[in-house]
Amino acid sequence: MDRTAVNDFVRQQWDSSVLPSLSGLVAIPAVSPTFDAEWEASGHLDAVIEHVRGWIAAREIAGAEIEVVRLPGRSPLLLVDVPATGGACSETALLYGHLDKQPPVGGWSEGLGPWTPVVRDGRLYGRGAVDDGYSGYAAVTAIEALRAHGGEHPRCVLLLETGEESGSPDLPAYLAHLGERLGRIGLVVCLDSGGGDYERLWLTTSLRGLVQLNVTVRVLETGQHSGAASGLVPDSFRIARRLLDRLEDSATGEVLIPELNVRIPENRVAEARSCVAAAPGLVRDSIELPEGMRTVVDDEAELALNNWWRPTLSVIGAEGLPHPSDAGNVLRPYTTLDLSFRIPPTADPDEALRAVRAALEADVPYGASVEFGRSEAGQGFNAPDTAEWLNDALDAASTEVFGNGWRTMGLGGSIPFMGLLHDNYPDAQFVVTGALGPGSNAHVPDESLDLDYAARVTTAVAYVLDAHARR
Ligand SMILES: [Zn+2]
Numbered sequence: 001m002d003r004t005a006v007n008d009f010v011r012q013q014w015d016s017s018v019l020p021s022l023s024g025l026v027a028i029p030a031v032s033p034t035f036d037a038e039w040e041a042s043g044h045l046d047a048v049i050e051h052v053r054g055w056i057a058a059r060e061i062a063g064a065e066i067e068v069v070r071l072p073g074r075s076p077l078l079l080v081d082v083p084a085t086g087g088a089c090s091e092t093a094l095l096y097g098h099l100d101k102q103p104p105v106g107g108w109s110e111g112l113g114p115w116t117p118v119v120r121d122g123r124l125y126g127r128g129a130v131d132d133g134y135s136g137y138a139a140v141t142a143i144e145a146l147r148a149h150g151g152e153h154p155r156c157v158l159l160l161e162t163g164e165e166s167g168s169p170d171l172p173a174y175l176a177h178l179g180e181r182l183g184r185i186g187l188v189v190c191l192d193s194g195g196g197d198y199e200r201l202w203l204t205t206s207l208r209g210l211v212q213l214n215v216t217v218r219v220l221e222t223g224q225h226s227g228a229a230s231g232l233v234p235d236s237f238r239i240a241r242r243l244l245d246r247l248e249d250s251a252t253g254e255v256l257i258p259e260l261n262v263r264i265p266e267n268r269v270a271e272a273r274s275c276v277a278a279a280p281g282l283v284r285d286s287i288e289l290p291e292g293m294r295t296v297v298d299d300e301a302e303l304a305l306n307n308w309w310r311p312t313l314s315v316i317g318a319e320g321l322p323h324p325s326d327a328g329n330v331l332r333p334y335t336t337l338d339l340s341f342r343i344p345p346t347a348d349p350d351e352a353l354r355a356v357r358a359a360l361e362a363d364v365p366y367g368a369s370v371e372f373g374r375s376e377a378g379q380g381f382n383a384p385d386t387a388e389w390l391n392d393a394l395d396a397a398s399t400e401v402f403g404n405g406w407r408t409m410g411l412g413g414s415i416p417f418m419g420l421l422h423d424n425y426p427d428a429q430f431v432v433t434g435a436l437g438p439g440s441n442a443h444v445p446d447e448s449l450d451l452d453y454a455a456r457v458t459t460a461v462a463y464v465l466d467a468h469a470r471r
Contacts, residue, residue: 027115079158094157209342378416
């Protein structure tokens with residue numbers, strides 16, 4: 001392949017074609033099904049699928065089949081199947097991204113907003129720009145660049161789902177449904193991640209899993225005057241605190257349930273140490289803290305392991321508690337909490353969820369009732385060792401396209417599909433990468449995509465696909 005021409009092609013495509021279409025994608029409020037119970041009626045997920053389908057169809061890639069796959073009651077999937085160029089590569093490369101988005105949330109800066117695409121200082125602002133709308137554009141542009149400039153690629157199947165931000169609940173069914181059609185997957189390229197700076201290509205070597213559940217502690221049918229009832233009836237919040245103490249040491253944040261803990265592999269401990277030694281502040285400074293606030297521990301390698309490997313609990317929602325301005329002196333009937341655990345990459349999420357439930361409902365103090373609402377269990381991912389051909393391709397891509405060697409890191413977040421794919425295709429190589437970096441603000445206000453970096457990631461994907469076809 002003509003590497004200079006591939007690089008130029010990608011840049012030109014990003015400016016003339018990708019950016020205008022991706023800006024249109026930002027304007028569509030396609031929040032993930034979890035955040036829009038009426039998603040089927042509102043039609044925004046169908047709209048983003050159609051938007052990207054239309055753009056890909058207009059590329060007129062020879063032999064490419066584009067299909068919207070729909071299973072009843074499940075969020076739709078866009079599937080693009082591009083036949084291999086000339087060579088004899090018998091494996092499929094699966095390229096993955098998602099088109100559903102996090103909710104808009106408030107607090108966007110002046111002149112910016114979730115559904116208003118704005119290009120400012122080389123970044124495209126708006127919800128879904130970097131997480132993860134650009135992914136399909138990057139994958140298709142990489143394929144086009146190879147075809148236009150003497151590159152090779154294996155059969156490529158691009159899979160863009162619309163349920164990732166809800167924990168990808170529909171993907172196992174789609175994977176089973178597509179089954180044979182996907183062929184023998186030898187390479188997975190996931191474009192829903194990123195790295196610690198914009199100076200190089202980053203690979204994500206592990207992702208934590210996720211366990212989320214909703215629990216209600218009930219002590220009364222209706223609220224009572226707290227002067228009359230307190231001292232007789234225990235406060236539901238106090239019981240909830242005691243139940244949480246079974247799950248987590250509130251002094252240290254250590255999660256106490258064995259099913260949520262694993263022994264961290266030696267190579268990952270070493271990776272965390274070398275990663276923070278090479279780039280001090282990479283983990284510690286990734287989150288801005290208010291004056292006076294300290295991190296959980298001082299040692300940065302431990303912070304990395306805390307974030308990439310160890311289980312953590314975040315209480316992400318509550319109910320049964322009035323807004324402070326409406327709060328009277330009442331012994332409330334119940335407290336509902338939404339508990340969100342990030343679990344180690346190699347922990348079993350279903351076992352973890354079962355264990356958490358069991359801990360919460362055994363011997364509840366004072367015989368209070370414990371009820372469970374919706375729950376979610378998403379698998380983590382621990383990457384297999386990198387094959388030599390891939391190692392060489394990543395070396396070339398990172399030094400030639402970015403000017404620096406590539407690096408690996410873990411990620412505290414979750415992409416449940418990666419673990420599922422790793423289970424189904426244990427011999428596949430994984431390139432989990434993407435355009436997320438400092439200031440991307442995924443999931444929070446002012447989400448933005450670094451356009452220059454996204455173009456470089458696109459070119460890097462072309463390098464990897466070419467190397468896979470020629471290996
Ligand atoms: Zn994402």
